[in-house]
Amino acid sequence: MQKRFFLQAVAATAVLVAAFPAAAQNWKPTRPINLIVPWAAGGSTDQVTRVAAAEMEKALGQTIVIVNQPGASGAIGTKSALDAAKDGYTWTAGAAQDLGAYQALGSVNTSIKDWHLFLSVANIQVIGVNPSRPWKTAKELLDDMKKRPGQISVATAGVTSAAHNAMDQIVKATGVKYKEVSYDGGNPAVVATVAGEADLTTQLAVEQADMIRGKRLRPLAAVSDKPLELEGYGTIPPLSATVPGFTAPANYFGIFIPHGVPDEVVKTVERIWTQNIAKSEAMKKYAVSRGALFNPLSGEAAQKAVFPAVQTNVWNLHASGKTKVAPDTVGIPKP
Numbered sequence: 001m002q003k004r005f006f007l008q009a010v011a012a013t014a015v016l017v018a019a020f021p022a023a024a025q026n027w028k029p030t031r032p033i034n035l036i037v038p039w040a041a042g043g044s045t046d047q048v049t050r051v052a053a054a055e056m057e058k059a060l061g062q063t064i065v066i067v068n069q070p071g072a073s074g075a076i077g078t079k080s081a082l083d084a085a086k087d088g089y090t091w092t093a094g095a096a097q098d099l100g101a102y103q104a105l106g107s108v109n110t111s112i113k114d115w116h117l118f119l120s121v122a123n124i125q126v127i128g129v130n131p132s133r134p135w136k137t138a139k140e141l142l143d144d145m146k147k148r149p150g151q152i153s154v155a156t157a158g159v160t161s162a163a164h165n166a167m168d169q170i171v172k173a174t175g176v177k178y179k180e181v182s183y184d185g186g187n188p189a190v191v192a193t194v195a196g197e198a199d200l201t202t203q204l205a206v207e208q209a210d211m212i213r214g215k216r217l218r219p220l221a222a223v224s225d226k227p228l229e230l231e232g233y234g235t236i237p238p239l240s241a242t243v244p245g246f247t248a249p250a251n252y253f254g255i256f257i258p259h260g261v262p263d264e265v266v267k268t269v270e271r272i273w274t275q276n277i278a279k280s281e282a283m284k285k286y287a288v289s290r291g292a293l294f295n296p297l298s299g300e301a302a303q304k305a306v307f308p309a310v311q312t313n314v315w316n317l318h319a320s321g322k323t324k325v326a327p328d329t330v331g332i333p334k335p
Contacts, residue, residue: 025267027088029060032062033064034089036069036078036092037066038080039186040157040188042188044123044203044207045093045185048121048253052277054282055276070184070185072107073107074160075105079107079108081258082114096117096302096306096310097309097314099115100306104317104332106324111330113303113331115256116266117252117302117306118255119252119302119306120253120277122253122292123204124204124251125203125222125223126204126222126236127220127239128193129200130196130217132196135218136218138237139242141220142242145176145177145178149177152178153181154178154180154201154202155182155192155198156180158182163202166248168320169248171320205230206290206292209230212230213232221241225238231289231291249308252309274296274298277296311327312335314327315327
């Protein structure tokens, strides 16, 4: 009798153990989720986050409310998500290389490893100039920048933005100097360039795509060592064709959930990311139409994928005197 009871208990335990992983992946949110976009509406983060959120809503059966909270180069919205109750109902989004820079900048006391990363696309920066400006090639622009140091204006979304990061890399490779004009997001920076408030922008292709197709911006180069294919336009040459040896790590964007939330939340989002987002036609269409690389990742693979860009970005910021502490003191060794 005891033996039979023991075997029944073992069998029941096995069923519970087998069922636990499935149960852990089936979190059912009972109220809307707040997804903080720490940049202005219309920019790169806002664009891809809204597409991903719509796909997530289908899988979760719950509304995801996009909350645009720009300011301090993304730090304000990110801190709001970090400080929110760890109940799984407040997420944030953005570029992982920005998230990884806040601690060294002294703006938010958080590390990239404090977050669960759910990456959707890798974005490429583009040198896009106002069509009324004279430069037809990247070489012409860089030569002019060398002749007139600090006089050519570049619209960016602030110190941790993709455009600022691109200019840090260009400065490091060429020694040029420029005048930075900062806005609350990538979209305002692009619009300002179209309006002639700035000579050019180095924001992301996804933010410039419509203006490039509409011939309201002239793309001179992708800030990359590979050409960029943009649907409805054609091929944008890589900066490496003008600056031999130039390279840039992939700039991954996604949704970020802080550590400390219930494990079932993380496991459920991981499942959805693998089963739904990775196969999403809407996400693929967005990437192709905007000049982005569709590459969904999560977990350790995501952390590994973003770290080269985090390193490059934060050390470039440090070299230009914008950090409060040396990156290696907060766990980011020099690349």
